[in-house]
Amino acid sequence: MDGFLSYLCSKDGDIFNPACLPIYQDMTQPLNHYFICSSHNTYLVGDQLCGQSSVEGYIRALKRGCRCVEVDVWDGPSGEPVVYHGHTLTSRILFKDVVATVAQYAFQTSDYPVILSLETHCSWEQQQTMARHLTEILGEQLLSTTLDGVLPTQLPSPEELRRKILVKGKKLTLEEDLEYEEEEVEPGLEGEHESELALESQFETESEPEPQEQNLQIKDKKKVVTCPLFCPSICCQIVAQAPISKPGSLLLSQQKSKTILCPALSSLVIYLKSVSFRSFTHSKKHYHFYEISSFSETKAKRLIKEAGNEFVQHNTWQLSRVYPSGLRTDSSNYNPQELWNAGCQMVAMNMQTAGLEMDICDGHFRQNGGCGYVLKPDFLRDNQSSFHPERPISPFKAQTLLIQVISGQQLPKLNKTKEGSIVDPLVKVQIFGVRLDTARQETSYVENNGFNPYWGQTLCFRVLVPELAMLRFVVMDYDWKSRNDFIGQYTLPWSCMQQGYRHIHLLSKDGISLCPASIFVYICIREGLEGDES
Numbered sequence: 001m002d003g004f005l006s007y008l009c010s011k012d013g014d015i016f017n018p019a020c021l022p023i024y025q026d027m028t029q030p031l032n033h034y035f036i037c038s039s040h041n042t043y044l045v046g047d048q049l050c051g052q053s054s055v056e057g058y059i060r061a062l063k064r065g066c067r068c069v070e071v072d073v074w075d076g077p078s079g080e081p082v083v084y085h086g087h088t089l090t091s092r093i094l095f096k097d098v099v100a101t102v103a104q105y106a107f108q109t110s111d112y113p114v115i116l117s118l119e120t121h122c123s124w125e126q127q128q129t130m131a132r133h134l135t136e137i138l139g140e141q142l143l144s145t146t147l148d149g150v151l152p153t154q155l156p157s158p159e160e161l162r163r164k165i166l167v168k169g170k171k172l173t174l175e176e177d178l179e180y181e182e183e184e185v186e187p188g189l190e191g192e193h194e195s196e197l198a199l200e201s202q203f204e205t206e207s208e209p210e211p212q213e214q215n216l217q218i219k220d221k222k223k224v225v226t227c228p229l230f231c232p233s234i235c236c237q238i239v240a241q242a243p244i245s246k247p248g249s250l251l252l253s254q255q256k257s258k259t260i261l262c263p264a265l266s267s268l269v270i271y272l273k274s275v276s277f278r279s280f281t282h283s284k285k286h287y288h289f290y291e292i293s294s295f296s297e298t299k300a301k302r303l304i305k306e307a308g309n310e311f312v313q314h315n316t317w318q319l320s321r322v323y324p325s326g327l328r329t330d331s332s333n334y335n336p337q338e339l340w341n342a343g344c345q346m347v348a349m350n351m352q353t354a355g356l357e358m359d360i361c362d363g364h365f366r367q368n369g370g371c372g373y374v375l376k377p378d379f380l381r382d383n384q385s386s387f388h389p390e391r392p393i394s395p396f397k398a399q400t401l402l403i404q405v406i407s408g409q410q411l412p413k414l415n416k417t418k419e420g421s422i423v424d425p426l427v428k429v430q431i432f433g434v435r436l437d438t439a440r441q442e443t444s445y446v447e448n449n450g451f452n453p454y455w456g457q458t459l460c461f462r463v464l465v466p467e468l469a470m471l472r473f474v475v476m477d478y479d480w481k482s483r484n485d486f487i488g489q490y491t492l493p494w495s496c497m498q499q500g501y502r503h504i505h506l507l508s509k510d511g512i513s514l515c516p517a518s519i520f521v522y523i524c525i526r527e528g529l530e531g532d533e534s
Contacts, residue, residue: 013499015502016496016497017497018494020367020368022369024368025374028159029157029381030154031155031158032155032315033316034374035364035374035378036067037068037365038115038346039070041060041072041331042058042059042351043084044071044090044331044350045057045060045328046352048085048235048257048328048329051090051331053090053092053093054093058098058101058103062108063109064109065372066112066372068117069115070449071083071119072086073095073126074122076094076126079125080095081126090443094219095133098521099138103141109372110370112158112162115167115432117169118169120170120265131268132264134265134280135268138188142162143161143164143165152204152271167272168272168292169265169266171261172266185305249425273290273294274294277293277466280307280314283314292320294323295299296323296324300320302391304338308391309385309469313385315343315344315345316381316385320344320346326402331350335432337360337432337460340364342389347361360432360470363493366493379467390434392436397527398463398464398527399459399462400527400528400529401526402525403429403460403522404458405429405443405459406455406519408517409452409453409516409520410451411450411451411488413450414485422449423449425450426455427442427443427473428440428475429461429471429474429530431472433470433494436464442459462529468494470492471491472491473521474489487506488517489509490504497523498523500522501522503519506518
């Protein structure tokens with residue numbers, strides 16, 4: 001009996017399939033075929049207005065498997081660029097310290113590539129300093145040329161980019177039509193950071209119209225000459241030395257700032273050139289696989305509702321990054337699942353803020369060795385996909401999930417200082433996936449028993465798109481006077497769940513093990529949508 005109990009509590013008896021713990025997915029597909037664990041304003045360890053900036057933010061993010069970190073860079077004293085949230089009271093840290101930290105911790109948790117998402121607001125001189133720090137500190141870790149010097153036709157794979165650091169940012173552009181390449185030309189497209197706080201009220205009401213296709217066609221008549229993405233560095237040097245016949249013809253994409261992009265920094269952007277998003281039609285006609293657009297959560301969610309299938313198809317050939325609304329000054333998070341449903345690869349999270357949203361993010365990237373890359377389902381990789389996250393239809397195979405919540409073991413007291421404080425536990429099970437699959441059910445509570453509560457209740461869920469579903473088990477302390485208190489949780493992908501009798505080992509709000517606290521369940525998955533429980 002002791003041996004059987006030991007087995008039930010072992011990894012083999014865990015609800016998380018051990019086969020999904022190591023790297024088990026194909027890592028040789030293009031980067032745009034993966035969900036990539038991403039961080040927003042990584043330097044912040046507090047709120048967005050007055051919080052502290054620290055290299056500790058990068059250390060924590062990289063140690064938890066994050067593969068895309070954000071760096072907002074501004075002119076600093078003594079010619080040294082600094083990192084902070086611009087136009088706020090957040091503290092400042094040196095850019096070179098951030099780069100050194102990334103160099104040290106980038107591959108401690110995962111060997112797969114790290115993306116430095118640069119938001120550069122510096123003068124020409126300090127951009128040169130940035131480029132020098134990147135090349136000198138990162139050394140051979142920095143990807144400074146295409147792989148094997150070959151002109152690619154698609155993005156490289158995580159496997160090909162092992163232990164490489166990629167720079168995402170703006171690329172030097174020579175323009176005959178300035179408006180054409182102008183970044184975030186209209187407030188409705190929600191430019192990130194500089195104007196974000198001032199315009200957020202407009203963004204949330206979505207009062208700005210989309211650019212009309214007619215206007216785009218008129219602009220398209222003017223030819224745009226750009227410095228080739230994969231050109232040798234000498235090309236950028238020649239461009240920099242050439243006389244500028246037109247004021248402002250050599251400039252950073254954001255025309256308002258009048259910032260001139262330094263060739264040395266521009267040449268470090270290899271596969272991830274930042275471009276503004278106008279429409280899916282415009283992107284398909286004018287953009288390339290090595291270009292990436294950023295969307296605020298509001299913009300991305302609106303696009304999913306209005307053109308969900310187009311968004312899915314867009315994400316089969318180009319990378320998309322989504323960032324939190326500027327109104328989230330408290331560094332709160334949005335549910336990343338809604339964006340993953342459309343195939344958005346880089347859904348940036350405020351990783352310093354624990355809660356349901358980070359539980360979903362951590363649970364999603366717990367699989368595949370915790371390497372920070374998860375292969376998207378095949379229907380999110382097919383450029384002819386008919387999938388619409390708001391209206392999923394066949395051939396996606398629906399399933400019915402039966403969960404018998406049996407018992408709990410050694411649940412912790414919430415108030416350890418108060419004598420006689422015993423929990424009244426209940427279990428809540430939540431499904432996150434496409435909108436039609438999102439659901440929650442809970443057991444009744446067991447009075448005054450945190451040591452070995454017994455529920456013996458069965459919950460039934462019907463899921464249309466199990467490939468995208470996440471399960472979250474939450475144990476709560478029932479309180480008839482106020483909101484139930486959180487005891488522990490565990491979140492995992494549907495595809496990583498084992499059937500049969502299983503233990504679920506609980507985690508704290510911060511994702512720390514609450515061992516030996518657990519719940520004991522029976523899991524049964526049946527094909528199709530069943531009408532009744534059995």
